[in-house]
Amino acid sequence: MKNNPIGIFDSGVGGLSVFSELVKLLPNEHYIYYGDTANLPYGDKTQARLVEITGNIFDFFKQKNVKAVVMACNTTSAMTYDTLKDNYNFKIYPIVQIVSKQIALKNYKTAGVFATKATIGSHAYKKEIQKYNDNCTVFEQACPDWVNIVENNLQEDERSIKQVKSDLDIMLTNNPEKIILGCTHYPYLMSVLTKYAPKDMFINPAEYFAKYIAEDLKNNDLLSNKPHKEPEFFVSANPKQFINASKLFYTIRNVCEIATGAAV
Numbered sequence: 001m002k003n004n005p006i007g008i009f010d011s012g013v014g015g016l017s018v019f020s021e022l023v024k025l026l027p028n029e030h031y032i033y034y035g036d037t038a039n040l041p042y043g044d045k046t047q048a049r050l051v052e053i054t055g056n057i058f059d060f061f062k063q064k065n066v067k068a069v070v071m072a073c074n075t076t077s078a079m080t081y082d083t084l085k086d087n088y089n090f091k092i093y094p095i096v097q098i099v100s101k102q103i104a105l106k107n108y109k110t111a112g113v114f115a116t117k118a119t120i121g122s123h124a125y126k127k128e129i130q131k132y133n134d135n136c137t138v139f140e141q142a143c144p145d146w147v148n149i150v151e152n153n154l155q156e157d158e159r160s161i162k163q164v165k166s167d168l169d170i171m172l173t174n175n176p177e178k179i180i181l182g183c184t185h186y187p188y189l190m191s192v193l194t195k196y197a198p199k200d201m202f203i204n205p206a207e208y209f210a211k212y213i214a215e216d217l218k219n220n221d222l223l224s225n226k227p228h229k230e231p232e233f234f235v236s237a238n239p240k241q242f243i244n245a246s247k248l249f250y251t252i253r254n255v256c257e258i259a260t261g262a263a264v
Ligand code: DGL
Pocket: 010, 011, 012, 014, 015, 040, 041, 042, 043, 044, 072, 073, 074, 075, 076, 116, 119, 147, 182, 183, 184, 185
């Protein structure tokens, strides 16, 4: 089992912000990344649809005999993890639940969360953080345009910069101690965000998340003891666009387009 692959997925390139941290910590693992680009964006989908989509991706990973699945997607962690977590015999790591606990333990008095419409609507970050620290005031804000900016590689576009700045300005009126980038696509916008607010104000949950996964696999004697295999990348649509948009976090050479049940 320990030498089986690790599955990792997101709606698109966002999950690569997590993948790049995992590779640094666990270079010997065999990773299978699935970018569900045919169903992008997840943030405006219903819970029922997201459960169907995530179930199909888990089935895909089951066929690949993975030892664990990394939900490198806040939206599906918030909306589908509770429903699906007991249906599979591999380990499942949901980003929101794992990271919120660690952030709560930092004892911040206030924290902002930027995330998709679905994640914000679920209040998952607020609930999970306040479960461990009810003294933390959490300001939640959806940024529905950001995923498309990242997937289309438009970070430097004038309109994108304006949009990101105007969303950030709204959050800054709350004067939060930290701002959690609660969608794995958002760290791709760090260069824009840090034009208008200090870098250390932002929390990229990928770092906390990868550390937790590495520890947990180790504690469960699930770390690979064989030499590293090349990661495999799958998308459900637009492989060229995926390669283009991914560059900030990982250089991908080959992507296989695969129509799993995940694609509509
Ligand atoms: N990157 C994902 C997340 O962390 C999904 C974004 C989307 O497709 O809307 O929520």
